[in-house]
Amino acid sequence: xxxxxxxxxxxxxxxxxxxxxxxxxxxxxxxxxxxxxxxxxxxxxxxxxxxxxxxxxxxxxxxxxxxxxxxxxxxxxxxxxxxxxxxxxxxxxxxxxxxxxxxxxxxxxxxxxxxxxxxxxxxxxxxxxxxxxxxxxxxxxxxxxxxxxxxxxxxxxxxxxxxxxxxxxxxxxxxxxxxxxxxxxxxxxxxxxxxxxxxxxxxxxxxxxxxxxxxxxxxxxxxxxxxxxxxxxxxxxxxxxxxxxxxxxxxxxxxxxxxxxxxxxxxxxxxxxxxxxxxxxxxxxxxxxxxxxxxxxxxxxxxxxxxxxxxxxxxxxxxxxxxxxxxxxxxxxxxxxxxxxxxxxxxxxxxxxxxxx
Numbered sequence: 245x246x247x248x249x250x251x252x253x254x255x256x257x258x259x260x261x262x263x264x265x266x267x268x269x270x271x272x273x274x275x276x277x278x279x280x281x282x283x284x285x286x287x288x289x290x291x292x293x294x295x296x297x298x299x300x301x302x303x304x305x306x307x308x309x310x311x312x313x314x315x316x317x318x319x320x321x322x323x324x325x326x327x328x329x330x331x332x333x334x335x336x337x338x339x340x341x342x343x344x345x346x347x348x349x350x351x352x353x354x355x356x357x358x359x360x361x362x363x364x365x366x367x368x369x370x371x372x373x374x375x376x377x378x379x380x381x382x383x384x385x386x387x388x389x390x391x392x393x394x395x396x397x398x399x400x401x402x403x404x405x406x407x408x409x410x411x412x413x414x415x416x417x418x419x420x421x422x423x424x425x426x427x428x429x430x431x432x433x434x435x436x437x438x439x440x441x442x443x444x445x446x447x448x449x450x451x452x453x454x455x456x457x458x459x460x461x462x463x464x465x466x467x468x469x470x471x472x473x474x475x476x477x478x479x480x481x482x483x484x485x486x487x488x489x490x491x492x493x494x495x496x497x498x499x500x501x502x503x504x505x506x507x508x509x510x511x512x513x514x515x516x517x518x519x520x521x522x523x524x525x526x527x528x529x530x531x532x533x534x535x536x537x538x539x540x541x542x543x544x545x546x547x548x549x550x551x552x553x554x555x556x557x558x559x560x561x562x563x564x565x566x567x568x569x570x571x572x573x574x575x576x577x578x579x580x581x582x583x584x585x586x587x588x589x590x591x592x593x594x595x596x597x598x599x600x601x
C-alpha cells in the first residue's frame with residue numbers, strides 16, 4: 245500500500261477531530277520518548293502503530309487529522325493511489341481510540357494555568373512547550389517498552405522495539421515497502437526460547453527482564469489485571485509493578501533520575517535525599533513534585549523538563565532555565581549518523597500515568 249501523508253491523498257479515508265495546538269502538539273509529544281512506535285513519515289505527518297492498526301496523523305490548525313490503514317493483501321490493486329478496500333473500522337471507534345490515547349478529555353489549558361500559578365519556573369518554560377500531554381498507552385506495550393530503556397538512548401530503544409515487533413508481533417501491513425507489526429502479545433513473549441531469541445536480537449541483559457516479566461504477568465495478574473491497575477491506588481500499582489523483573493524505583497508518576505534530582509536541588513533550592521539516589525531519595529523527590537504540581541504531576545514534569553532532543557526554540561545559547569545546570573550550554577542534540585543522547589528529563593522512564601492516565 246501507499247503511504248497517505250496528507251488528507252488530499254484519498255480524502256474519503258481521512259477523518260479529523262477538533263484539537264487546537266494548545267491542547268496537543270504531535271511534534272512534541274510523539275518525539276518525546278514516551279512511545280517508540282511513531283515515525284515522522286513526512287514533514288508534519290506521523291505514522292505508527294496504535295491499537296493493532298497502522299495510523300498516519302497530522303495537524304492542520306485546530307484539526308487533528310488521521311487515516312487508518314487496513315490489513316490488505318500486499319498485491320491488492322490501488323485505484324488513483326487509493327486502496328480498493330478501506331480499513332473496516334467504525335468512525336466512532338477510531339475517534340474513541342485516538343481520544344483515549346492522547347487523553348483528549350483532559351483539558352490542558354486549566355492544568356497549565358494551575359501549574360504556572362503554583363510554580364514560577366514552570367511558567368517560564370510553558371509558553372515554549374504547549375500541548376504536551378502524557379500518552380495513555382496499552383499497559384503491556386508501555387511496560388515492556390520501558391524495560392528496554394535501561395541504560396539506553398532513544399535511537400537504540402526505537403530500533404530494539406522495532407526488532408521486537410518484527411520477531412514476535414503480527415504483521416499488519418506494508419506501506420511503501422516498509423512493514424509494520426503489532427506489539428507482541430504476552431503469550432508470544434513467554435515461549436521457552438523467548439529469552440534466547442531476544443538476546444540474539446541484541447537485547448542483552450534486558451532479554452531476561454522482558455521474558456521474565458512476561459511470564460510473571462501471564463502466570464499472575466494477566467494482561468487484564470495489568471490494565472486494571474489504572475484504577476488501583478498509586479501505592480498499590482507501584483508495588484505490583486516494582487515486583488516485576490526489570491522494573492525499579494523509576495516506576496513513578498514523577499520519574500526521578502539524576503537530572504531531576506539536580507533540578508530539585510538547584511532550581512527549587514530543596515535539599516532532598518543524600519549524596520546519591522537512594523530509594524528514600526526517589527520517594528522524597530517524587531513527593532516534593534507531586535506536592536508542588538498536584539495529581540497530574542507527571543504531566544507537568546513532561547513540560548518543565550523537556551527532552552534534550554526536541555528542537556530548541558531559543559537563540560543560542562539556551563536560557564539557563566532549560567538546562568540541567570546554569571551555563572552557556574546549547575540544548576540542541578548532537579548531529580550526524582553516530583550521534584546519540586540521553587533525554588534531559590526522566591520522561592522516558594516508566595511513568596505510571598501512562599499505564600492508567
